[in-house]
Amino acid sequence: MSSAEQPRDLAPGTQQLHGGETADLEVRPVRAPIHLSAAYTFESLPQAREVFAQRQPGFKYSRTGSPTVELLERRLAELEGGTGAIATASGQAAITLTLLALAGRSGQSPDGEPHPEVPAGHVVASQRIYGGTADLLNDSLAEAGITVTWVDPHQPDQWRRAATPRTRAFLVEAIGNPHADLPDIPALAEAAQEAGAALVVDSTLASPYLVRAGDLGADVVVHSLTKYLTGNGTTLGGIVVTTGRFQPSADPRRWPQLTQPRTRFGGRSLVEQSGEDGALRQLIRTQLLNDLGPAMSPLNAQRALEGIETLDIRMQRHCHVAEVIAARLAADERVGSVRHPSLPDSPDRQIAERDFPRGAGSVLSFELKGEVDAVERFFGALQLFALAVNLGDGRSMATHPAWTTHCRLSPEMMQAGGITLQTVRLALGREDPEDLWADLDRALSAAHG
Numbered sequence: 507m508s509s510a511e512q513p514r515d516l517a518p519g520t521q522q523l524h525g526g527e528t529a530d531l532e533v534r535p536v537r538a539p540i541h542l543s544a545a546y547t548f549e550s551l552p553q554a555r556e557v558f559a560q561r562q563p564g565f566k567y568s569r570t571g572s573p574t575v576e577l578l579e580r581r582l583a584e585l586e587g588g589t590g591a592i593a594t595a596s597g598q599a600a601i602t603l604t605l606l607a608l609a610g611r612s613g614q615s616p617d618g619e620p621h622p623e624v625p626a627g628h629v630v631a632s633q634r635i636y637g638g639t640a641d642l643l644n645d646s647l648a649e650a651g652i653t654v655t656w657v658d659p660h661q662p663d664q665w666r667r668a669a670t671p672r673t674r675a676f677l678v679e680a681i682g683n684p685h686a687d688l689p690d691i692p693a694l695a696e697a698a699q700e701a702g703a704a705l706v707v708d709s710t711l712a713s714p715y716l717v718r719a720g721d722l723g724a725d726v727v728v729h730s731l732t733k734y735l736t737g738n739g740t741t742l743g744g745i746v747v748t749t750g751r752f753q754p755s756a757d758p759r760r761w762p763q764l765t766q767p768r769t770r771f772g773g774r775s776l777v778e779q780s781g782e783d784g785a786l787r788q789l790i791r792t793q794l795l796n797d798l799g800p801a802m803s804p805l806n807a808q809r810a811l812e813g814i815e816t817l818d819i820r821m822q823r824h825c826h827v828a829e830v831i832a833a834r835l836a837a838d839e840r841v842g843s844v845r846h847p848s849l850p851d852s853p854d855r856q857i858a859e860r861d862f863p864r865g866a867g868s869v870l871s872f873e874l875k876g877e878v879d880a881v882e883r884f885f886g887a888l889q890l891f892a893l894a895v896n897l898g899d900g901r902s903m904a905t906h907p908a909w910t911t912h913c914r915l916s917p918e919m920m921q922a923g924g925i926t927l928q929t930v931r932l933a934l935g936r937e938d939p940e941d942l943w944a945d946l947d948r949a950l951s952a953a954h955g
């Protein structure tokens with residue numbers, strides 16, 4: 507009898523890794539399990555070859571996808587009414603990958619291959635935007651050659667005039683950070699179409715419960731999952747959702763990175779490989795996410811999935827709390843202008859009624875009357891509000907944009923963005939509004955005491 511036919515006892519070092527493994531344990535958990543595996547096995551070498559050549563679907567290594575992350579992607583695509591999604595390690599990564607895919611250097615070269623001498627594309631972006639996005643465009647993407655023009659989200663004509671033959675993306679927030687500005691998304695979608703650019707909407711402050719930007723004309727919707735979608739301030743994450751509107755073959759010379767055969771993709775174009783709608787997602791997943799690496803962990807995907815289960819009731823509560831506090835602040839003499847679309851004199855009231863029937867979110871800003879020392883006394887007196895820069899948590903937070911989230915903006919951009927040393931941003935949580943008001947009332951008295 508040859509030893510090859512005898513089942514061999516495995517040595518302890520191997521048992522540590524393979525002991526107890528079985529393929530036939532019958533488990534049917536109610537909740538989808540967390541697939542915490544960096545890699546996935548192939549049935550055979552030919553199958554591995556086909557998956558790597560992207561001729562067959564399949565998980566290979568969780569930088570580009572895992573079952574837990576895929577469930578999150580499918581759930582968010584469905585909630586947004588989109589056609590597919592790519593999860594990322596953070597909201598910042600979602601915006602970065604989207605803009606590199608649309609406006610990176612390969613999108614300006616005749617064949618979509620990277621040519622170092624070809625200039626990258628151009629982005630037109632709202633000047634009333636999250637400070638991290640402003641930094642990304644002003645510094646890191648600028649260093650990669652992508653140029654930006656900042657414009658007023660309320661003036662679609664400014665967007666039209668800012669567009670150049672190199673423009674590939676318009677970027678706006680569905681609800682602006684920090685002032686809760688509501689842009690006219692359908693009007694910007696029209697302007698983007700005229701310019702031949704894709705409209706990218708960062709819907710972080712809205713969540714898909716308050717608005718589905720794709721229904722209003724967005725080509726791509728991005729979110730920081732860190733905020734309302736996960737909803738408890740524990741976990742960073744991001745998502746890019748395609749809405750099915752973007753059609754690169756309608757103007758193939760404008761999108762060579764998607765429509766021209768590429769060496770990297772086996773001599774085929776991404777449109778040929780993945781279709782009109784899937785091409786952009788393929789570029790983001792199989793090139794940018796794979797090469798740059800900002801992948802979402804399956805553990806974080808599970809946290810986001812748990813959070814999303816209660817999104818609707820949380821958003822209702824957030825909006826209610828924000829509306830109560832906005833109205834109290836607006837009626838208070840110690841406070842200058844208050845910006846929230848729920849207020850009767852908000853310039854965005856009409857857009858709020860048309861596009862945000864469920865509420866306009868729980869971020870608001872106001873101008874504190876007085877000098878900077880009054881602002882310092884205000885923050886010093888807050889007890890329930892955390893002095894912290896997150897939003898979308900159940901806990902309310904107050905921050906000072908000029909010295910924190912927006913501190914790297916130039917004085918010109920700070921002014922264009924309507925941020926002064928007296929600007930306070932509140933991200934209302936889900937506490938009782940009376941307790942929150944008592945805290946603000948005390949802090950406003952301290953500011954003016």
Ligand SMILES: *Cc1c(COP(=O)(O)O)cnc(C)c1O
Nearest residue numbers: 596597598636683710730732743
């Ligand atoms: C927080 C935030 C981001 C960045 O998301 P991270 O998950 O922190 O990387 C992007 N856009 C908006 C509007 C945000 O509030």
